[in-house]
Each structure stands twice: as C-alpha cells, then as structure tokens.
Amino acid sequence: MSKQLHDISYSVLDLAPVVVGSTPAQAFQNSLDLAQHVERWGYTRYWLAEHHNMTGIASSATSVVIGHIAGGTSTIRVGSGGIMLPNHAPLMIAEQFGTLESLYPGRIDLGLGRAPGSDQATARALRRSLDNNGEDFPQLLEELRAYLNPPIPPESMPVRAVPGEGLNIPIWLLGSSGFSAQLAGILGLPFAFASHFSPRYTVPALDLYRKSFQPSEVLDEPYAMVGVNVIAADTETEARRLSTSMQQQFLNLIRNRPGQLRPPVDDMDEIWTEYERQAVMEQLGSSIVGSPEVVQAKLQAFLEKTQADEFMINAQIYDHGARLRSFEIVSQVFKG
Incomplete structure (x- = not known):
C-alpha cells in the first residue's frame, strides 16, 4: 500500500523573512510566534537556514536564532537547514551545537550543507579566502563528527569540543544535487533534499541516496526528507496571490537584486518577462499553491513521486497572519 500523508512527519523550514517595511527584529518575533503555533499543530521540527548578505533573510547567525526558537518552545525539535560547514571551523560548530544540545x-538537529549560502565576495569575507570550494566537505564532516563522538579515548584527543563531546546530536546532510545524497548514503546518515528550489534533481538525488545507503550506527535504512514550498489559503485565488511574494523573491535573485520579501501583487505579468517567468517556474516547479483540497491532492501526489519519509514545508508569505494560516491548513491536511 502506498504511503499516505498521515503516515509521514511534517516539519518547517524558516528563512526568517524580513518583509518590506520591517526589520530583522520583527522577523525573529514572527519566527518565534510561528514556531509556537506549529508546535501545537503537530510539526516535528523547525529548521533555520544559513544565508549571508541577504537583506530579506535574517537567519545568518543560525545557531543564535536556533537558541531563540528553542528557548521559546518546549517540545518541537529545532535545528539548522542548514549550517554551511565550509564557512566554519568544525570545532566551532561542535561547540555551538554542543551548547544548544546542553541547553535544550x-x-x-544539525543539518549540514556544503554550499556557501552567499555570493563569492561574501564567501571571501566569511572564509578569508576562496581556496575552499566545498570539495573538502567530507573531511570537514569527518572532523566535526570526531569532535562529537571521539573515535579514541577523549583524554588522548589534542583538541576537544566542550560542550559537544559525547552528546547525541543528529547530523543530517542537505543537498540540491547528487554529491551530498551519495555521501549521506555511504555514511548511513539521514538526507534532506532541497526540492523547494531544485525540483528537477529531486527524484534522481533520492534514488542515488537510497542506492548508496549503507546501514550505520545511526540508521538501519534510508531516511529521506524533502523540502517543498507550500502556500495554502482558504481559497485558490488567495493562495495564488500570496504566492506572488515568493515569485518576486526568486525573480529578484535571477536579476541579481536580492532584497526584502515584497507584498503580493495581482499580476506578475506586469513585472517579469516571459524568459524570467520560465526561469522562476523552473526553480519553483515543485511548489504547491492552492486551497486545502488542492494542497492535499498535490502533496499526496508529491509523496507518491518521492516516497519521502518526511516533508519540510517552506512558505515565503508576506503577511504573517496569512503565513500562520497556511501552516495551519498544511497541518490539517497531514492529519487527514
């Protein structure tokens, strides 16, 4: 029998959006309010993403924001979706997440990616050089895991992560292509695919992960989570209008003019060219927009296509009340 929505977990990916006319401080208040609501609505985890030099995303100091969300909630898992490991010394991440795990x-959760989460100039500002292009991600990951779970008696380690050492902090690998999919499979780690902006490679990456999977002390069998944009409203018309904020965000990225999340508009054809429309739609190809009935049908179809074990829902919606309502509708869809 095929999987049904009520059979799988559902979670939240939050980019802590800074909307036009607002501030990062308000974005953090909205994120905490959303986290408190989705905790009551049965969501499993609440992840924040590392991005830099983007005026519309406030979660650059990701571990700090995770502490803010975890401190204001009580049961929901909180983590990174993800920390871009090449931007950091593995010891620092071990200590930061060891601190978070000790507090909460x-x-x-510690979700890890290998992309810079920024442009080249910002990557240089973060890393002080561009020698690291992500190819040494497996070595950085190995170093990080050794700090958390030393392979030798800890006393003989020349450098130790305190706090961090010996703590059970689940590590996930995140990706938008096959590299992390295969690595996660070989290491027997859970894998999260960024279908919300890389829909074309979703099924191939999941297939590669499952084919590469080797049982480990972490997992006996593959566990795949898929990120998906879902914008739900009580009517189809309202959902489609709300989705134009997300479309404008991706359009501005294509134009190399990232900015704050803009209010919805009535007609995107007044803003983009046909070429730009096609480019945006290609990146947003797996997005689900509509009324509760439409969202339920499309999520079920996406589940049958991906056979995911968990969906992570992203919703870039300008109005905070409408964003809350979207996540509430999604929770009702999963509960059946």
Whole structure:
C-alpha cells in the first residue's frame, strides 16, 4: 500500500523573512510566534537556514536564532537547514551545537550543507579566502563528527569540543544535487533534499541516496526528507496571490537584486518577462499553491513521486497572519 500523508512527519523550514517595511527584529518575533503555533499543530521540527548578505533573510547567525526558537518552545525539535560547514571551523560548530544540545537536550538537529549560502565576495569575507570550494566537505564532516563522538579515548584527543563531546546530536546532510545524497548514503546518515528550489534533481538525488545507503550506527535504512514550498489559503485565488511574494523573491535573485520579501501583487505579468517567468517556474516547479483540497491532492501526489519519509514545508508569505494560516491548513491536511 502506498504511503499516505498521515503516515509521514511534517516539519518547517524558516528563512526568517524580513518583509518590506520591517526589520530583522520583527522577523525573529514572527519566527518565534510561528514556531509556537506549529508546535501545537503537530510539526516535528523547525529548521533555520544559513544565508549571508541577504537583506530579506535574517537567519545568518543560525545557531543564535536556533537558541531563540528553542528557548521559546518546549517540545518541537529545532535545528539548522542548514549550517554551511565550509564557512566554519568544525570545532566551532561542535561547540555551538554542543551548547544548544546542553541547553535544550534531545531537541537539537544539525543539518549540514556544503554550499556557501552567499555570493563569492561574501564567501571571501566569511572564509578569508576562496581556496575552499566545498570539495573538502567530507573531511570537514569527518572532523566535526570526531569532535562529537571521539573515535579514541577523549583524554588522548589534542583538541576537544566542550560542550559537544559525547552528546547525541543528529547530523543530517542537505543537498540540491547528487554529491551530498551519495555521501549521506555511504555514511548511513539521514538526507534532506532541497526540492523547494531544485525540483528537477529531486527524484534522481533520492534514488542515488537510497542506492548508496549503507546501514550505520545511526540508521538501519534510508531516511529521506524533502523540502517543498507550500502556500495554502482558504481559497485558490488567495493562495495564488500570496504566492506572488515568493515569485518576486526568486525573480529578484535571477536579476541579481536580492532584497526584502515584497507584498503580493495581482499580476506578475506586469513585472517579469516571459524568459524570467520560465526561469522562476523552473526553480519553483515543485511548489504547491492552492486551497486545502488542492494542497492535499498535490502533496499526496508529491509523496507518491518521492516516497519521502518526511516533508519540510517552506512558505515565503508576506503577511504573517496569512503565513500562520497556511501552516495551519498544511497541518490539517497531514492529519487527514
């Protein structure tokens, strides 16, 4: 029998959006309010993403924001979706997430990516050089895992992560192509695919992950989570209008003019060219927009296509009340 929505977990990916006319401070208040609501609505985890030099995304200091969200909630898992490991010394990440796990035991996830989460100039500002292009991600990951779970008696380690050492902090690999999919499979780690902006490679990456999977002390069998944009409203018309904020965000990225999340508009054809429309739609190809009935049908179809074990829902919606309502509708869809 095929999987049904009520059979799988559902979670939240939050970019802590800074909307036009607002501030990062307000974005953090909105994120905490959303986290408190989705905790009551049955969501499994709440992840924040590392991005830099983007005026519309406030979660650049990701571990700090995770602490803010975890401190204002009580049961939902909170984590990174993800930390871009090449931007950081593995010891620093071990210590930061060791601190979070010590403060909020049993609730912290560490999702890791290998992209810069920024442009080249910002990557240089973060890393002080561009020698690291992500190819050494497996070595950085190995170093990080050794700090958390030393392979030798800890006392003989020349450098130790305190706090961090010996703590059970689940590590996930994140990706938008096959590299992390295969690595996650070989290492027997859970894998999260960024279908919300790379829909074309979703099924191939998931297939590669499952074919590459080797059981480990972490997992006996593959566990795949898929990110998906879902914008739900009580009517189809309203959902489609709300989705124009997300479309404008991706359009501005294509134009190399990232900015704050803009209000919805009535007609995107007044803003983009046909070429730009096609480019945006290609990146947003797996997005689900509509009324509760439409969202339920499309999520079920996406589940049958991906056979995911968990969906992570992203919703770039300008109005905070409408964003809350979208996540509430999605929770009702999953509960059946």
